[in-house]
Amino acid sequence: MTVPKFNVLLTLLRERLQRFSRRKPVDEETLLSITLTYLSQGCSPQFLAWAHKLGVSTIRKIIYETCDAIWNELQSEFVAQPNRTEWKNIAERFYIKNGMPHCLRAVDGKHINIVCPKRSGSLYYNYKKTFSIVLMAFCxxxxxxVFVDVGALGSQSDGGVFARSTFGNMILRNSLELPPDDYLPGTNTIFPYYFVGDNAFPLKKNLMRPYPGRNLSPIKQNFNKELSSARVHIENAFGILANRWRILHNTIHASPTDVDKIVLATVVLHNFLMLDRNSGYFNENFVDHIEDGTFTPGTWRQSGSKIRSIRVSQANRSSAEAFASREELTEHIFNNY
Incomplete structure (x- = not known):
């Protein structure tokens, strides 16, 4: 983060970070600096306490309150739900990049490791035999x-977390304000706008997933390849997030409520910095890209520690209409690309 960008962030948060007491309170710049150091470096509160000559409990309080302020102040502007026009613009950009018509977003979930909460039993115990909460996101x-849902129990499957999230519930019930069905490019076929995910998610008219199995026909293999190229955006987004905010690589020693605040703060800070490509936060080498006709994996993949994906759940039941929609889209992509 550049100094000018830090100053902009401080200006946005100054009013929420102000403290008043008989003793001289910690100033707003120090509060923000401590929190950003904790989030970006993943260092322990004990280290920050020694560095700033403050108590460990004070440091923890500073971090949790500042993370809460960051989310509450920036969320409405930097993690806002698009309107119909913005949805359509996103679909057009996706189509130019990936060749997937009417594709709106990619969705996935990641485990954030935490210490076992008191009296929680196996609620947070995941398939990797660690304790975690789940970060579900669209990018x-x-x-x-564009949308995040954090705090689901680590023992839940990807599809289960998705179905219980506010945004997922709106998609499954078809109550989200998406653009109306429109013609597929170059055809007279009306087709809905949709999201893409892996096999952990249910197949719906507005939520596409790949064909399962290995011995697939060429037309189905082509569809899976194109869907994967669209879905890789969420993998890259998570990769950038975790490698810029190293706290996500650690086992976070905090209550689930406070972990939620930490994770949400990293997400909104990620968007805040990503929207300014001159901030030094992002460069093209971070993500998967084509260089001289050759696929080059993003540098975030070279990190020795990555946040883990959710386990693929059992097959979800889907309607005949959803299967027919996927077949129709599969044929369109195969015949036009």
């Missing part, structure tokens, strides 16, 4: 997060 073609 766009610019690797910014």
């Amino acid at each position: 766009d073609d610019n690797y910014t997060f």
Whole structure:
């Protein structure tokens, strides 16, 4: 983060960070600096306490309150739900990049490791035999997060978390304000706008997932390849997030409520910095890209520690209409690309 960008962030948060007491309170710049150091470096509160000559409990309080202020102040502007026109613009950009018509977003979930909460039993115990909460997110073609849902129990499957999230519930019930069905490019076929995910998610008219199995026909293999190229955006977004905010690589020693605040703060800070490509936060080498006709993996993949994906759940039941929609889209992509 550049100094000018830090000053902009401080200006936005100054009013929420102001403290008043008989003793001289910690100033707003120090509060923000401590929190950003904790989030970006993943250092322990004990280290920050020694560095700033403050108590460990004071440092923890500073971090949790500042993370809460960051989310509450910036969320409405930097993690806002698009309107119909913005949805359509996103779909057009996705189409230019990936060749997937009417594709709105990619969705995925990641485990955030935490210490076992008191009296929680196996609620947070995941398939990797650690304790975690789940970060479920949608991203766009610019690797910014448009919707996040954090705090689900680590023992839940990807599809289960999705179905219980506010945004997922709106998609499954078809109550989200998406653009109306429109013609597929170059055809007279009316087709809905949709999101893409992996096999952990249910197949719906507005939520596409790949064909399962290995011995697939060429037309189905082509569809899976194109869907994967669209879905890789969410993998890259998570990769940038975790490698810029190293706290997500650690096992976070905090209550689930406070972990939620930490994770949400990293997400909104990610968007805040990603929207300014001159901030030094992002460069093209971070993400998967084509260089001289050759696929080059993003540098975030070279990190020795990555946040883990949710386990693929059992097959979800889907309607005949959803299967027919996927077949129709599969044929369109195969015949036009």
